[in-house]
Amino acid sequence: MPLLELRHISKTFTRRGVSPLRAVDDVSLTVERGECLALVGESGSGKSTLARLALRLIDADEGEVLFDGAGLHKLSGNALRQARIKMQPVFQDASTAFNPRRTVRTILRQAAVADPSEAHLCALLERVELRPALPLLARYPNELSGGQRQRLSIARALATEPSLIIADEPLSGADVSVRAQILDLLADLQEQSGVSYLLITHDILLARAFSHRIAVMHQGSIVERGDTPTVLHAPTHAYTRRLLDAVQSVDGPVADAPSA
Amino acid sequence: MSTTAPAESLLRVDALQVTYGPPSHLVHAVADATLMVEAGEAVGLAGESGCGKSTLARALLGLLPERVGRVSGGRIRIAGKDVTAFRDTQWAALRGHPVAMVFQDPLSFLNPVVRIGAQIAESVRQHDRDVALAPRCRELLELVKLPETVLRQYPHELSGGMRQRVMLAIALGCRPRLLVADEPTTALDVTTQAEIMALLGTLRGQLNMALLVVSHDLGLLRWHCDRLYIMYAGRTIEWGDTVSVIDRPAHPYTRGLIAASRLQRGSNGRFGALRGEVPALEQRLGCPFAPRCADAETVCRDCMPDVTAVTGAHHAKCWQLGSRDAAA
Numbered sequence: 001m002p003l004l005e006l007r008h009i010s011k012t013f014t015r016r017g018v019s020p021l022r023a024v025d026d027v028s029l030t031v032e033r034g035e036c037l038a039l040v041g042e043s044g045s046g047k048s049t050l051a052r053l054a055l056r057l058i059d060a061d062e063g064e065v066l067f068d069g070a071g072l073h074k075l076s077g078n079a080l081r082q083a084r085i086k087m088q089p090v091f092q093d094a095s096t097a098f099n100p101r102r103t104v105r106t107i108l109r110q111a112a113v114a115d116p117s118e119a120h121l122c123a124l125l126e127r128v129e130l131r132p133a134l135p136l137l138a139r140y141p142n143e144l145s146g147g148q149r150q151r152l153s154i155a156r157a158l159a160t161e162p163s164l165i166i167a168d169e170p171l172s173g174a175d176v177s178v179r180a181q182i183l184d185l186l187a188d189l190q191e192q193s194g195v196s197y198l199l200i201t202h203d204i205l206l207a208r209a210f211s212h213r214i215a216v217m218h219q220g221s222i223v224e225r226g227d228t229p230t231v232l233h234a235p236t237h238a239y240t241r242r243l244l245d246a247v248q249s250v251d252g253p254v255a256d257a258p259s260a
Numbered sequence: 261m262s263t264t265a266p267a268e269s270l271l272r273v274d275a276l277q278v279t280y281g282p283p284s285h286l287v288h289a290v291a292d293a294t295l296m297v298e299a300g301e302a303v304g305l306a307g308e309s310g311c312g313k314s315t316l317a318r319a320l321l322g323l324l325p326e327r328v329g330r331v332s333g334g335r336i337r338i339a340g341k342d343v344t345a346f347r348d349t350q351w352a353a354l355r356g357h358p359v360a361m362v363f364q365d366p367l368s369f370l371n372p373v374v375r376i377g378a379q380i381a382e383s384v385r386q387h388d389r390d391v392a393l394a395p396r397c398r399e400l401l402e403l404v405k406l407p408e409t410v411l412r413q414y415p416h417e418l419s420g421g422m423r424q425r426v427m428l429a430i431a432l433g434c435r436p437r438l439l440v441a442d443e444p445t446t447a448l449d450v451t452t453q454a455e456i457m458a459l460l461g462t463l464r465g466q467l468n469m470a471l472l473v474v475s476h477d478l479g480l481l482r483w484h485c486d487r488l489y490i491m492y493a494g495r496t497i498e499w500g501d502t503v504s505v506i507d508r509p510a511h512p513y514t515r516g517l518i519a520a521s522r523l524q525r526g527s528n529g530r531f532g533a534l535r536g537e538v539p540a541l542e543q544r545l546g547c548p549f550a551p552r553c554a555d556a557e558t559v560c561r562d563c564m565p566d567v568t569a570v571t572g573a574h575h576a577k578c579w580q581l582g583s584r585d586a587a588a
Contacts (some may be wrong), residue, residue, distance in 0.1 A: 007402050018383055019364075042449040042450065042451065043449055113466060121328075135425055145383060145537055146309075147537050148537075175308040175309055175476070175537070176308055176476055176477075176478070176520050176521050176536070177308060177516060177517065177520045177532070177533075177534035177537070179520065179523070180519075180520040180523065180530075180531040180532035180533065180534070181531075181532040181534075183523065183531040183532070184530050184532045187531070202449065202450060203450075204450070205522075206523055207525045208523070208524075209523040209531060210523075235566065242451055243450060243451065245454070246450040246451040246454035247450060247479075247480065248453075248454065248457075248477070248479040248480045248483050248484075249479040249482075249521075250478050250479045250482045250506055250518055250521055250522060250524065251522065
């Protein structure tokens, strides 16, 4: 049984005076335990909408979301909250992901409901390599650097011991040198705890570095999917080829470079 | 600009310093920058956020925030003319021609309530008073590969890529000899990014215009620039031919930056090659990279390294350079 399964999910946004926008069009995908699935697409492809549908932050028009075998669409209130504890989001912009009036301590304590002790909060910060942890607990998010804030948002996600982290462009706001460090952190966490990732990104280099499988999204549909090396070296869809051609890496075309 | 001797660089920046803030809280955004752009050349200026690359780019057009930022040392020469101490009125004569600039976020630099046509015409009139406006505007749109219908549209009706093309058309309206592009494609999708960079390359050849591309993205600069400058903590720490800098980086920071931008596991199985984060801008005695450098010695922490020639036109500022070359 896959950890996360989306079955024929569709979502149309309607607004008065504007023609309806089918942001996600009959998408099915699975995330297996311990794997990283990269959902790759450009802005407007519907990839972030899909993330919000998977978290059930918005409701799908059609189709269903199964998490750990349970249909999220059937749950509400407390039951939904309980199910969501095991799936945590990490967003692109860590500077707007926190309440600016709460200290790091309060932010983490709210997430770590099972064990809000000071020692556990420090342990969480140390897991994401925020050291020394104790003085950081009293700080506010705006007193941290961009890299530290992204680490904090990962620490908050870890606080509930999730089995799935849905990361929407987790590296976009970070500097080049910090991006590599955060990637190391995400890889270590997967090794230690077997957490699965649904990684949403426009960056094929990131998908290559980190994912086991890739799904390419374009105009609301998944146009190509497969094992990461296969998709990168033998893309079958014209749009995937266009994306690959557009990538500018220091080493040359992506298809020629060894994949992770 | 016809008085320029042919040997003079189009742009030459020597030991430039830019400071922000009041004397009691001075921040050295640019502490020591060297930069040279020859006519028709494409040059990349790379660095992470806070390294001073955008401040340097703005200083080249006299666009530092008034009363807050100022050039406090060094020299800027544009087409042979020393512009370091220029006043605003003097700058006005240089902006657009010979130096124009495009920015990362076109939406905040386009007037939201003025049609595109009028905004392009405004730039044309600045430097070409006698030219027939309508044909010149059409010609500019053709250069940036936009349909004529755009002239009647407003900025909000266009996509991000189209807005960047409009910004380009406005800049080209002044017939610049040097176009400074500050993160020109950062906010754009990868496929649009590739289109805009290809367009910049085409225009450069078509108009014999030099390019200074400021970006954090080494991969992008690698493919579109003849030469590269790497900045760290307000200083240009390495520069040379793009191939030489990327294939044989001499400064440990450049090496780390290249490794990190690959997003591939190194021999130790890790993605990250650089420890720590970009430091806050502060005056320190030694090499600004010393606190993050694995090979730092006492001399690195106490004294600023000089410029060392790696090969021919490839230079770097690092104390370790001699010994490292021998080891490699």
